[in-house]
Amino acid sequence: MFPTPIEKTSRTWQITYQTFLPLALLLWLMPLLAVALFSIKPEADFVSGGYWSLPTYFAGLENYGRVFFQSDMPRYLLNSVLITIPTVIGCVILSSMTGFALGIYRFRSNIWIFFMFVAGNFVPFQILMVPVRDLTLDLGLYNTKTGLVLFHIAFQTGFCTLFMRNFIRALPFALIEAARVEGIAEWRIFWYVVLPLMKPAMAALAVLIFTFIWNDYFWAVVLTQGAESQPVTAGITSFNAQYRAAYHLMSAGSIVAALPPVAMFFLMQKHFIAGLTLGAVK
Amino acid sequence: MSNAAIPVTEYSTPQRGWYKRNEIAITPWLFLAPGVFFFLVYVIFPIFQSFNLSLYRWDGLGQAEFIGMANYQELVSDRAFEVSLWNNLKWLILYLLAIPAGLFIALFLNQTVTGIRLYKSLFFFPFVISQIVVGLVFTWFYDPTFGLLNVMLGWVGLGPINVLGDPSIVTYGIIAAGLWPQTAYCMILYLTGLNAVDPEQIEAARLDGARGWRMLWYVIVPQLKPATFIAFVVTIIGALRSFDLISIMTNGGPFGTSRVLSFYMFEKALSEYGFRMGYGAAIAVVLFLIMLIFIAYFLWSMFQEERGR
Numbered sequence: 057m058f059p060t061p062i063e064k065t066s067r068t069w070q071i072t073y074q075t076f077l078p079l080a081l082l083l084w085l086m087p088l089l090a091v092a093l094f095s096i097k098p099e100a101d102f103v104s105g106g107y108w109s110l111p112t113y114f115a116g117l118e119n120y121g122r123v124f125f126q127s128d129m130p131r132y133l134l135n136s137v138l139i140t141i142p143t144v145i146g147c148v149i150l151s152s153m154t155g156f157a158l159g160i161y162r163f164r165s166n167i168w169i170f171f172m173f174v175a176g177n178f179v180p181f182q183i184l185m186v187p188v189r190d191l192t193l194d195l196g197l198y199n200t201k202t203g204l205v206l207f208h209i210a211f212q213t214g215f216c217t218l219f220m221r222n223f224i225r226a227l228p229f230a231l232i233e234a235a236r237v238e239g240i241a242e243w244r245i246f247w248y249v250v251l252p253l254m255k256p257a258m259a260a261l262a263v264l265i266f267t268f269i270w271n272d273y274f275w276a277v278v279l280t281q282g283a284e285s286q287p288v289t290a291g292i293t294s295f296n297a298q299y300r301a302a303y304h305l306m307s308a309g310s311i312v313a314a315l316p317p318v319a320m321f322f323l324m325q326k327h328f329i330a331g332l333t334l335g336a337v338k
Numbered sequence: 339m340s341n342a343a344i345p346v347t348e349y350s351t352p353q354r355g356w357y358k359r360n361e362i363a364i365t366p367w368l369f370l371a372p373g374v375f376f377f378l379v380y381v382i383f384p385i386f387q388s389f390n391l392s393l394y395r396w397d398g399l400g401q402a403e404f405i406g407m408a409n410y411q412e413l414v415s416d417r418a419f420e421v422s423l424w425n426n427l428k429w430l431i432l433y434l435l436a437i438p439a440g441l442f443i444a445l446f447l448n449q450t451v452t453g454i455r456l457y458k459s460l461f462f463f464p465f466v467i468s469q470i471v472v473g474l475v476f477t478w479f480y481d482p483t484f485g486l487l488n489v490m491l492g493w494v495g496l497g498p499i500n501v502l503g504d505p506s507i508v509t510y511g512i513i514a515a516g517l518w519p520q521t522a523y524c525m526i527l528y529l530t531g532l533n534a535v536d537p538e539q540i541e542a543a544r545l546d547g548a549r550g551w552r553m554l555w556y557v558i559v560p561q562l563k564p565a566t567f568i569a570f571v572v573t574i575i576g577a578l579r580s581f582d583l584i585s586i587m588t589n590g591g592p593f594g595t596s597r598v599l600s601f602y603m604f605e606k607a608l609s610e611y612g613f614r615m616g617y618g619a620a621i622a623v624v625l626f627l628i629m630l631i632f633i634a635y636f637l638w639s640m641f642q643e644e645r646g647r
Binding site for chain 2: 062074086087094157158160167169178180182184187188207211213217243273278289293303306314318321337
């Protein structure tokens with residue numbers, strides 16, 4: 057193990073490490089902690105200029121209450137959910153199919169189709185912006201959640217295919233051969249042999265895509281406009297315009313907007329990291 | 339993979355249907371069809387449409403007018419474009435700092451003391467939250483009247499600086515904000531990589547007297563190569579995609595000095611500065627061509643690896 061395990065080093069170094077660890081974390085998360093502090097301070101504290109003083113009283117309930125009951129925030133949150141969940145489902149379905157096709161079968165254009173997905177996934181959003189916006193307008197889906205979902209599914213399929221294909225390649229091929237010898241139809245091999253083995257990959261992809269899509273901002277401003285269809289990332293900016301100097305409300309709003317992917321991460325940590333670091337180890 | 343398609347047709351009787359006989363050749367295409375269709379319509383075709391559009395003058399509503407290379411000629415003399423291009427370069431270079439920083443934190447956290455798992459996830463935290471929230475958080479951190487940065491500078495007797503209002507440092511301020519989540523990402527890649535480092539090699543190197551930096555450089559870093567490659571890929575892409583932070587922190591200001599190509603393109607094509615779709619597409623094409631250099635390199639590396647299998 058590198059660096060040298062702490063329990064094999066001198067007592068002084070051990071103590072130094074144990075003290076530095078929490079300090080480093082505190083420093084690292086300082087900007088966030090500041091926002092958390094802001095979100096429980098009453099408005100009066102900001103008016104009197106006491107930005108960094110301890111809250112004169114705990115105003116958390118009041119601030120979060122206003123975010124939830126007197127603003128458009130719940131609506132934006134609901135939009136985010138209605139955009140993110142269908143995208144996750146669509147991506148997982150499409151990419152388990154493409155991943156299966158590219159991972160199991162050998163045909164001449166296989167690698168080129170695979171590279172098309174990989175390359176497309178790296179493309180800057182701006183080169184797609186005008187044509188995709190036009191297409192969405194033509195389909196009559198501008199400023200709808202469906203329009204956003206369709207684009208997200210299509211774009212994320214690139215990354216998901218890369219992920220699924222590499223995962224399937226690592227499965228024991230003998231399983232598929234055995235099934236073929238038994239004369240099982242190919243689609244049944246997909247359904248009964250490969251799909252059950254893909255569950256961990258699907259879970260990893262689901263949490264990753266959830267986070268990516270929840271945090272998307274660019275496409276939200278390109279393809280949607282109003283509170284009826286914009287997700288929470290775009291919502292928070294109009295919130296920002298509305299409450300520019302109301303730091304307590306902005307902080308509470310930001311925390312609410314950031315919470316779902318954070319919760320997802322802590323609940324599904326193992327899958328999340330497995331997905332994110334795929335390929336980091338040979 | 340050499341034995342992927344075993345011909346099962348040898349023992350099948352001629353009476354079997356056409357589909358049954360060609361099942362192995364057809365199935366992959368059936369499975370690919372929906373995914374490829376979506377991807378072509380929403381990703382591949384639009385790239386070519388943008389190339390085409392960059393030769394037109396179009397406000398997004400009326401008739402598009404073909405003007406040849408005029409948009410590109412205009413780009414050459416556009417000061418704002420030049421500023422954006424330089425800022426993109428700053429982003430590209432400085433964003434790479436996330437890789438050594440991530441490695442450093444990963445080494446710091448690669449221990450087995452109690453609670454280390456929680457520490458690792460909390461260090462990873464900034465990556466999970468949206469860039470919009472990161473941007474807001476850092477806007478307040480930099481705020482000249484109450485921001486924590488200036489409070490801390492005050493402790494050591496330095497005057498308040500307005501990071502986001504000063505054209506000479508604004509881009510660096512935004513990049514620093516972007517480095518925060520990006521470093522967390524690189525850290526998690528390296529933590530996974532460190533887990534897989536061969537302990538026997540480390541022991542052998544220790545016996546040979548390798549320690550500290552030499553051990554890190556000659557024994558550990560070479561074994562972390564796959565992690566470094568991915569960290570490099572995601573960091574380059576992240577740098578060239580920077581949009582959210584600029585949009586929320588400065589909106590391109592002050593005086594357009596913090597624009598990058600991705601932001602400038604959006605401004606030209608879709609914001610109150612006018613709907614110049616063709617000109618925007620030309621900017622996007624330039625950005626795409628820069629990205630293409632890296633995409634070609636990534637694909638080439640992946641291709642080498644595929645062949646090596």
